[in-house]
Amino acid sequence: MTLLFKRLTQCLALLSCLLLPTFFATAAPIPVTAELNVEFSLPKIDTTMYARPYVAVWIENSKRKSVRTVELWVGKDEWLKDLRSWWRKVGRYDRALVDGVTSATRPAGDYRFTWDGLDNDGNRVAAGKYTFYVEVVREHGGRNFIRQKMTLGDKPFSHTIAPTEETGDIRINYLIK
Amino acid sequence: MSTRNKLKVLGLACTVIAGLAATTTANAHPRWVLPSHFTVSKEGGDWLTFDVTASHGTFVFDKPAGSEFAQVVMPDGRKERPNFVIRGKRRSIFDFYFEEEGTHKVAINNVPSYYTAYKAGRRDTVKYVKANKAERANILPEKVRDVSTQLSYTRAESYVTVGMPTEKALEIEGKYLEMRPLTHPSDIVEGEEVSFQFFFNGEPQTGVVADITREGTLYRNHQEQINVVSDKDGNVTFTPNVAGRYLMKANYKGELKNDPMADKASVNVHFTFEALLQ
DSSP states (O other), X not given: OHHHHHHHHHHHHXXXXXXXXXXXXXXXXXXXXXXXXXXXEEOOOOOTTOOOOEEEEEEEETTSOEEEEEEEEOSXXXXXXXXXXXXXXXXXXXXXXXXXXXXXXXXXXXXXXXEOSBOTTSOBOBSEEEEEEEEEEOTTSOEEEEEEEEEESSSXXXXXXOOOSSOOOEEEEEEEX | OXXXXXXXXXXXXXXXHHHHHHHHHHOOOOEEEEESOSXXXXXXXXXXXXXXXXXXXXXXXXXXXXXXXXXXXXXXXXXXXXXEEEEOSSOEEEEEEEOSSEEEEEEEEOOOEEEEEEEESSSOOOEEESOOHHHHHHHSOSSEEEEEEEEEXXXXXXXXXESSOOSGGGOOOSSSEEEEESSXXXXXXXXXXXXXXXXXXXXXXXXXXXXXXXXXXXXXXXXOOEXXXXXXXXXXXXXXXXXEEEEEEEEEEEEOSSOSSOSEEEEEEEEEEEEBOO
């Protein structure tokens, strides 16, 4: 009986030795110095009823689950639902998160912000495939929904996203300092 | 015109009239509800308004179906009445203040109605009388044949979600025809597959026929409806390719066994939902 138990523990130890490295390999976080810099712009739109757009910028993992809302430029919470995709995937599940990340709407112009590579709970995300999302919606105006796939690891990269009706030039730069 | 031709014309006219009569009885104006919004993000809640009507066009107001029986199933399952009810000439409306987090079911279900069809006398004309199986013996003439009583029941319903979606209000009550959304009503998105499950008296029901039509039938030449029939588990699956508001009209016709009130049933669920933009 004792012998059998001993064998079993040996087997388990061997198994965990084999499995642990692969487990860690998939769950290894991105480098501490990694960050995603975003150059973002809202175009000047000449129209009789211009209202500053509502903007949501967020990151989803390969399972299409949101890991972090990076920017949320909104006004009254009554209209949060008009950011259709962001509201359905993120906003409706967590009022506290919404309150924490909300900032005021902004006029046309160029902006810069940075995602520090942390998820909504403050943990550094694992290396792997992610999608960068931008949703912009304007009262009396249009809506644009932008997706950019990206691989976060130890290699820096940049992507340029073409302008749309409601967004100007967008450039994302993944840097490892 | 010869006598023979005259007879022919008369015969044709009779067929046309009979045809018209048949279509009117088969297709009473479907009754439905249209919410002003399906989603509430405002903290502290918000007023929503509902239109209730019966019409052949999708979201075209026609007959003033009542909202007196309207109820809101709250996220915890309890039932509330609407705050304001008004009946106009082409629709009725009601308002409700949605403030509890979660999914609400809005239902306007009339009481079941029973009609008995029968033939009597020399002619084979089918006659109808408003009576159930228990009442019909006292009403029908003595020499009567081909007697059959039908139960009719229609649910007009929709869902509204405040903040985080919940499941409790989606539960069925086990009566007549019911639709249980397998895809949550607040997660219906253009281009993505949707699944619903049909139940008759609480059991999964095969053979439920449903058509699903997007709003705006007035402004296009064809209905462009999606037709589905429930499988052996009562399930239907379809994909709304365009975002917008949709009406699903589902019907089940079947024999009733050992039912003291009716021999057969024709029961409906008229369900209004939105398919969101990607």
